[in-house]
Amino acid sequence: MTATFGLMGHGSVRTGATSGGTPTSAAYTDFNKAQGSITRSGSALAQAFGMRVVGVRRNRGDASPPGVELRAPEELMRVAAEADVLALTCPLTPETEGLVSAEVIAAMRPDAFLINVARGRVVDEPALVEALRAGRITCAGLDCFVEEPLDPASPLWAMPNVIVTPHSAGETQHYERNVVRLLLRNLDAFERGASLVNAVV
Template sequence: MKLLLPEALRAELEARVRAAAPGADLAWYDDHARPDQDVSDVDVLMRWWFDAQTLNGLVEQLPSLRWLHIPRAGVDNSLVSAVMARDILITNSAGIHAAPIAEFVMLYVLDHAKQAGLLRSSQAERRWVGRQVQLAELTDKLMLIIGLGQIGQAIAARAAAFGMRVVGSRRSGAPVPGVSRVLADGAWRQMLGEADYVVIAAPLTPQTRGMFGAAELAAMRPDAYLINIARGEIVDEAALIDALGRGQIAGAGLDVFSTEPLPAEHPLWGLPNVFVTPHVSWLSPEIRPRTISLFVENVRRYAAGEPLRNIVDKHAGY
């Protein structure tokens, strides 16, 4: 068994991987994904933070590769041609980002309900707004979560703790704690007209790309708020900008965009009913140690011939 691992994690990984898989050979690649030795016999690759083209080139150098681990939940930019063309097992890091992202969703919700932006700007202006500000409660408000994976479930738990009613969708339609109604497939569309908050937490796949467009926005209530912490390409950005500009919906909290970084001239920056954040909802000092612990546990399982955690269906895209 030979593993190719990121040099950037060597201090944290080496001893733990050797303990999990005694006798394994280790090779390392630098920040440009350049291996430090011959890698023709590598059967395990841990990807780190480089682009899809670089991943494709690295995998092409690994004819014996059998297992690829990805340090994120979304696998859309890891399903490169070199990976799809071969029988390579893929695992992801689904679940490690659930807590910070779910907390970030509640930041958007509370910011909108309690008008935090207005209150902070009035503080900066030393202006006492008093009862002029219109505040809302979260109790009994309906949150629709599109995608009840580990992140969606973590969002549901936190929304329920605030007294919100939660409805969500998942492929299986199986029950989820804290979710009063679970909808299968595309049945979430029938709830758009009832939801106070609509949260997109689905993976980016050929089926979800562009699935939230003008028709879905038109089905939302004018006082409803859209939150996207999944992938920007799931939402038709032009339709969203139009809906926000015309006041068709109350506003949006957006952490992901079709183009990242979001260009300075992009109209979303200037819309007063949009909370733009720079794809940081997943950030936490706990992410790195969780990523390493998950990978090391899977190395132990791989060496022992046990089933791995977080196996991805690369044809489904998650």
């Protein structure tokens, strides 16, 4: 089994539970230069629920939160096959476009959850729809899609095992304040030649 991040708690409420009970493991894909705040927060939440957390990240030499096992991108298929929850928190880059392919989805366990708060084009959306329809994975929590806003004719709207949100999973009452603080902090760091916070590349 494997481990991951935030929305898995919401997904387990909506769907009841996996066939094996409460999820015990999760995996996240980050791919940022350094681990981002979404991934850090998600990892902490997953661990608070007693989940084993495995991260797929390109720069495994960077510091990782305690208790998080890091794996290379080449191991994504194996990680997907182990995970109760596969959460995507990576940016959209040429490296991550189509990262969760039909093959990765097919490798997932039938009682697994997929959470995408990254970008829609990270996932093979038609393959995901087919896997959800056929019951090859339990459910999905999707905050982003290949085309946004999501087409009213999309089958995802009517699926009982899918939670759809309008690319707003990160929205809180403090979002704008936090964005301005981060911008100012990074402008200062850039002027001093220091490392930026949440650098993507």
